[in-house]
Amino acid sequence: MINPIPLTSACLKGFLRNKKQILLLIVFPLLLISSLFFSFSPEGLQKTPVGLVQNSDSFNFTDYEADYFPYLEVTEYAGLDECLEDLKEYKLYLCIETNYAHTHIINLYFDNTREPIIWQIIQKIKGSVNLIQNEKSAELAGQIIGDIGSKSDHLEAYQSSIREAQRDIDSYIFALDRYISSLRSARKELSDTKASMDIMVSEIKSAKKTFQNEESALYSSVISRLDNTQKSISAIENASPENLAVLSMVSSEISATKQAMVEHQSLSNNYLNTFDSKIGEYEKASREWDIILSELDREISNLENTRRSLILHKETLRRAESDLELVRKDLNLIKSIDPENLVNPINLLNYPTYIPESSGILDEKKEMDKEDKIKAAIQGLNFISLQTLFPTILILITLFLSLLVSSFICLNEINSPANKRIKLIKNIFISEVLSIYISSLLIISVPVTCVILAGQYLFQLSIFPNLGAIIPLLLLLSSIFILMGLALALTIKKESWTLMLNTFLLIFFIIFSGFILPVERMNEASALLASNSPGKIALNAFNKAVFYSQPAGTLVNDFLTLSFWLFLMLILVIAAKRYRA
Amino acid sequence: MGEICFKAESISTGYSPNLISNISFELHNGDIMGLIGRSGSGKTTILDTLTGLKKPNTGTISIRSKDSILAPGKAIGYSPQENALFPYLTLEENLLTFGKLNGIDEKEVKERALGLLKQLDLTEHKKKVIANFSGGMKKRADLAVTLIHDPEIIILDEPFVGLDISIRKFIWNLLAGLSRRGKIIIISSHILSDIQIYCNKFGLVYRGCYYGTEALLETLKKSNEKSLEYYLEFLFEKEIMD
Numbered sequence: 001m002i003n004p005i006p007l008t009s010a011c012l013k014g015f016l017r018n019k020k021q022i023l024l025l026i027v028f029p030l031l032l033i034s035s036l037f038f039s040f041s042p043e044g045l046q047k048t049p050v051g052l053v054q055n056s057d058s059f060n061f062t063d064y065e066a067d068y069f070p071y072l073e074v075t076e077y078a079g080l081d082e083c084l085e086d087l088k089e090y091k092l093y094l095c096i097e098t099n100y101a102h103t104h105i106i107n108l109y110f111d112n113t114r115e116p117i118i119w120q121i122i123q124k125i126k127g128s129v130n131l132i133q134n135e136k137s138a139e140l141a142g143q144i145i146g147d148i149g150s151k152s153d154h155l156e157a158y159q160s161s162i163r164e165a166q167r168d169i170d171s172y173i174f175a176l177d178r179y180i181s182s183l184r185s186a187r188k189e190l191s192d193t194k195a196s197m198d199i200m201v202s203e204i205k206s207a208k209k210t211f212q213n214e215e216s217a218l219y220s221s222v223i224s225r226l227d228n229t230q231k232s233i234s235a236i237e238n239a240s241p242e243n244l245a246v247l248s249m250v251s252s253e254i255s256a257t258k259q260a261m262v263e264h265q266s267l268s269n270n271y272l273n274t275f276d277s278k279i280g281e282y283e284k285a286s287r288e289w290d291i292i293l294s295e296l297d298r299e300i301s302n303l304e305n306t307r308r309s310l311i312l313h314k315e316t317l318r319r320a321e322s323d324l325e326l327v328r329k330d331l332n333l334i335k336s337i338d339p340e341n342l343v344n345p346i347n348l349l350n351y352p353t354y355i356p357e358s359s360g361i362l363d364e365k366k367e368m369d370k371e372d373k374i375k376a377a378i379q380g381l382n383f384i385s386l387q388t389l390f391p392t393i394l395i396l397i398t399l400f401l402s403l404l405v406s407s408f409i410c411l412n413e414i415n416s417p418a419n420k421r422i423k424l425i426k427n428i429f430i431s432e433v434l435s436i437y438i439s440s441l442l443i444i445s446v447p448v449t450c451v452i453l454a455g456q457y458l459f460q461l462s463i464f465p466n467l468g469a470i471i472p473l474l475l476l477l478s479s480i481f482i483l484m485g486l487a488l489a490l491t492i493k494k495e496s497w498t499l500m501l502n503t504f505l506l507i508f509f510i511i512f513s514g515f516i517l518p519v520e521r522m523n524e525a526s527a528l529l530a531s532n533s534p535g536k537i538a539l540n541a542f543n544k545a546v547f548y549s550q551p552a553g554t555l556v557n558d559f560l561t562l563s564f565w566l567f568l569m570l571i572l573v574i575a576a577k578r579y580r581a
Numbered sequence: 582m583g584e585i586c587f588k589a590e591s592i593s594t595g596y597s598p599n600l601i602s603n604i605s606f607e608l609h610n611g612d613i614m615g616l617i618g619r620s621g622s623g624k625t626t627i628l629d630t631l632t633g634l635k636k637p638n639t640g641t642i643s644i645r646s647k648d649s650i651l652a653p654g655k656a657i658g659y660s661p662q663e664n665a666l667f668p669y670l671t672l673e674e675n676l677l678t679f680g681k682l683n684g685i686d687e688k689e690v691k692e693r694a695l696g697l698l699k700q701l702d703l704t705e706h707k708k709k710v711i712a713n714f715s716g717g718m719k720k721r722a723d724l725a726v727t728l729i730h731d732p733e734i735i736i737l738d739e740p741f742v743g744l745d746i747s748i749r750k751f752i753w754n755l756l757a758g759l760s761r762r763g764k765i766i767i768i769s770s771h772i773l774s775d776i777q778i779y780c781n782k783f784g785l786v787y788r789g790c791y792y793g794t795e796a797l798l799e800t801l802k803k804s805n806e807k808s809l810e811y812y813l814e815f816l817f818e819k820e821i822m823d
Contacts, residue, residue: 002682002684003681003682005681006677006678006681006682007678007682009678010667010670010674010678013667013669013670013674014667014668014669014670017669017670017710018669416667416668417661417663417664417665417666417667417668418665418666418667418668418675418679419665420634420659420661420663420665421659421661421665421666421679421726421727422682423634424632424633424634424657424659425682425683426655428682431682
């Protein structure tokens with residue numbers, strides 16, 4: 001193969017010494033890029049002229065204008081028709097009409113021929129109106145919550161009284177417990193005493209009965225024996241009168257004993273009767289004790305019932321207190337609710353997944369004050385929007401320059417007087433293509449590097465840490481479009497035609513890469529083509545690398561698809577060369 | 582390089598109605614062949630075919646040395662009608678570029694360039710960009726680039742267009758010198774007097790046919806015309822009248 005360096009050097013020198021080409025392909029794109037970068041304000045939309053028709057006295061739009069709608073340049077109109085007339089003359093972007101019918105109504109009549117910018121303006125107005133709405137609702141909710149807070153304080157007083165009553169009941173229950181316990185111990189003592197007395201009386205009664213029986217038996221036996229003895233003595237007296245005196249004395253003694261026995265019997269009976277009467281008295285007293293004991297039981301039972309009632313009351317009070325506590329907690333909960341949350345129970349919060357560290361715009365923990373909210377509503381996320389716009393700009397510039405520069409260089413060479421001499425050299429084709437490719441790549445690298453530097457330092461994108469993925473990506477993309485430009489130039493040869501076709505190709509790739517028209521809105525076939533177009537693939541891969549620092553390994557599919565495109569372009573170049581030959 | 586033979590056999594080239602056929606010649610070291618014909622007759626087509634830029638429809642072209650066949654690329658130095666130089670490169674850069682493209686190392690190219698520039702009286706202009714050269718300077722520069730790889734066969738297409746007589750003479754002298762060094766030279770020109778003086782072989786393209794030296798000289802003899810210039814002028818006028 002012939003060394004491509006001399007031809008590359010000639011191509012480069014030829015390009016760089018042609019001021020027109022430098023101006024057209026290096027200076028102009030750089031100026032375009034610079035003007036593009038500096039023309040977009042990070043402050044977002046500039047002042048937008050709108051018309052205002054106020055039909056509501058209660059809602060004065062102009063009161064809110066300075067704070068909430070600083071991006072609008074408001075002109076008041078007496079009627080809607082006049083406002084719409086000016087809108088149709090493109091003096092206004094929209095007409096704002098305020099009305100009142102039970103609620104405030106703001107009608108926006110917008111010029112839908114000015115899409116998509118009109119939607120941005122409407123979105124901003126919506127954001128501002130939402131802010132006003134939220135603020136007003138939050139104010140009202142704050143008042144209501146304040147009232148609820150004072151009610152909660154009253155409830156606390158009620159709770160305190162209930163707790164006091166509970167304490168009183170507790171002390172009553174305690175006293176009752178004491179009484180019941182005393183009564184129970186007294187009853188027990190009484191009952192025990194009575195039981196032991198009853199046992200004693202029963203034993204006494206049984207002893208008395210035994211005694212009575214034994215005495216009666218003894219008496220009968222003694223009397224009977226005495227009678228028998230007397231009878232014996234009488235018989236002896238009859239039989240032996242000599243012993244009459246002795247016998248009479250024995251007989252009298254026996255009679256006296258008998259008398260003594262009768263007397264003793266009588267005395268004993270008296271004693272026993274007295275005993276019985278005493279036992280009878282005790283039994284009477286015992287019955288009375290039983291009555292007292294049952295009365296005591298009744299009283300204890302009553303006291304216990306009272307205690308139970310008190311416990312029940314206490315429980316009722318506890319429940320009441322608990323209910324009050326719940327009510328109080330609910331009220332406190334309501335009191336603790338941010339009025340804004342009460343107004344907007346369901347909040348849709350958007351959390352973008354790409355948050356540049358340097359921006360500090362979206363710190364979800366950071367509470368935004370009113371001023372911040374207004375600023376955010378007005379500005380949106382302009383810095384991030386600009387950041388997300390950068391890859392599209394870079395890819396477009398790479399695409400545009402690759403196609404045009406390679407076409408230019410190739411046409412320069414084809415149409416150069418020197419070309420006839422070059423063609424004389426055998427097997428020059430590969431070196432020729434390589435020299436055009438290398439020269440184009442080197443020339444493109446200048447503005448692309450400028451754009452990358454702008455991305456790193458102006459747009460604060462993390463490009464440098466991801467150069468490992470970005471450089472091969474851009475290299476592949478430029479190579480594809482360099483070869484495409486080369487193939488075109490080789491096929492057409494004529495400068496004007498080639499450039500015209502390049503323009504159409506660029507438009508095609510811009511449209512079918514999702515740069516202007518979203519791929520998601522295309523039909524299936526177009527979407528398939530667009531989503532696999534080199535521009536779209538490079539854009540997605542670049543976004544992945546820059547915004548999410550995806551390593552080169554995760555971009556394998558993108559690299560493979562781009563490599564396939566590169567291979568296709570190589571075939572195209574060879575085919576073009578054959579066609580040209 | 583020793584004996585060289587540049588041979589064209591029954592070549593037919595171009596497309597109807599500008600088809601030229603029956604081109605046959607054989608040139609050896611030191612030959613200078615003048616290719617003549619009216620404007621648009623197909624001289625450039627023949628030269629392009631001889632250099633290999635155009636494929637012949639039929640026939641063969643061969644460059645043979647004693648024991649080998651030479652590739653036309655390196656053996657031929659071609660100076661087309663328009664100067665075949667990079668306009669935005671200096672003369673030196675042009676010489677270096679084409680020298681290197683022809684496979685000569687930089688040192689040798691520089692040495693040869695030095696000699697050629699001196700020979701062509703361009704030394705003081707070597708750092709100038711070709712676009713700023715005058716017509717004569719451009720032609721000399723082109724000649725220098727044509728000769729940078731020291732070709733055995735030098736083909737020049739209308740090298741004298743727009744040049745004054747002094748430069749013409751300068752170039753003819755140079756070519757004569759090269760011929761003396763054994764180079765084969767093919768030159769197309771409308772200046773028939775120069776052709777008659779400096780060339781030893783001729784080729785005429787007339788009404789789509791190629792007439793070689795012998796045929797031409799024979800015709801000239803038959804016509805009792807002593808000057809080739811007058812005879813050809815008569816022929817060309819006749820062609821225009823027809």
